[in-house]
Amino acid sequence: RKEVEQDPGPFNVPEGATVAFNCTYSNSASQSFFWYRQDCRKEPKLLMSVYSSGNEDGRFTAQLNRASQYISLLIRDSKLSDSATYLCATERGGTSYGKLTFGQGTILTVHP
Amino acid sequence: SAVISQKPSRDICQRGTSLTIQCQVDSQVTMMFWYRQQPGQSLTLIATANQGSEATYESGFVIDKFPISRPNLTFSTLTVSNLSPEDSSIYLCSVEETGPGQEYEQYFGPGTRLTVT
Numbered sequence: 619r620k621e622v623e624q625d626p627g628p629f630n631v632p633e634g635a636t637v638a639f640n641c642t643y644s645n646s647a648s649q650s651f652f653w654y655r656q657d658c659r660k661e662p663k664l665l666m667s668v669y670s671s672g673n674e675d676g677r678f679t680a681q682l683n684r685a686s687q688y689i690s691l692l693i694r695d696s697k698l699s700d701s702a703t704y705l706c707a708t709e710r711g712g713t714s715y716g717k718l719t720f721g722q723g724t725i726l727t728v729h730p
Numbered sequence: 731s732a733v734i735s736q737k738p739s740r741d742i743c744q745r746g747t748s749l750t751i752q753c754q755v756d757s758q759v760t761m762m763f764w765y766r767q768q769p770g771q772s773l774t775l776i777a778t779a780n781q782g783s784e785a786t787y788e789s790g791f792v793i794d795k796f797p798i799s800r801p802n803l804t805f806s807t808l809t810v811s812n813l814s815p816e817d818s819s820i821y822l823c824s825v826e827e828t829g830p831g832q833e834y835e836q837y838f839g840p841g842t843r844l845t846v847t
Contacts, residue, residue: 661838716761716826720772
């Protein structure tokens with residue numbers, strides 16, 4: 619089993635739709651959680667850090683469920699510009715401080 | 731966040747040769763990392779570049795194949811040695827900074843796209 623697993627996707631949604639991605643992690647020692655956005659042929663860009671049970675930034679809401687070991691990303695009122703690959707990542711902490719483990723990514727396409 | 735640059739942005743190399751990738755940050759950072767992203771895959775951590783000491787490698791990656799230097803707090807190099815077509819990937823450096831909520835957040839350089847022929 620992979621340490622970090624994401625919804626396989628791809629997700630194809632119309633503009634204005636709400637879409638949610640899930641990401642599960644197997645290492646209960648994971649301390650920090652992140653969502654990155656990666657555009658084609660570009661580097662990943664940090665979208666959100668997931669603090670405590672979750673946080674919100676405009677149209678984006680991230681939630682963390684430590685008991686079930688998953689994080690989610692909700693995008694409301696989707697825009698064409700939201701089309702990208704969304705990567706979740708976990709950091710184990712301790713001696714693995716700073717070392718991120720990434721999921722395989724979920725492709726989102728928002729169409730007119 | 732810190733501005734991270736990498737050189738070269740892309741290269742095509744023959745098998746058996748080596749490529750050295752440079753990563754430059756515009757501010758001093760404690761933690762620098764090197765990742766690989768193979769075609770159609772997600773990112774995999776290669777190693778942590780430690781300033782003043784040897785890099786710390788992840789399982790499956792060894793110093794002979796991926797020697798790393800970290801001479802100061804703003805610069806690191808990754809060499810991919812004895813290239814084979816399987817080394818064709820994007821190589822990215824990253825740095826860790828303190829975010830607005832005092833959480834540590836990691837930012838990536840633009841990547842180096844390597845093709846081995």
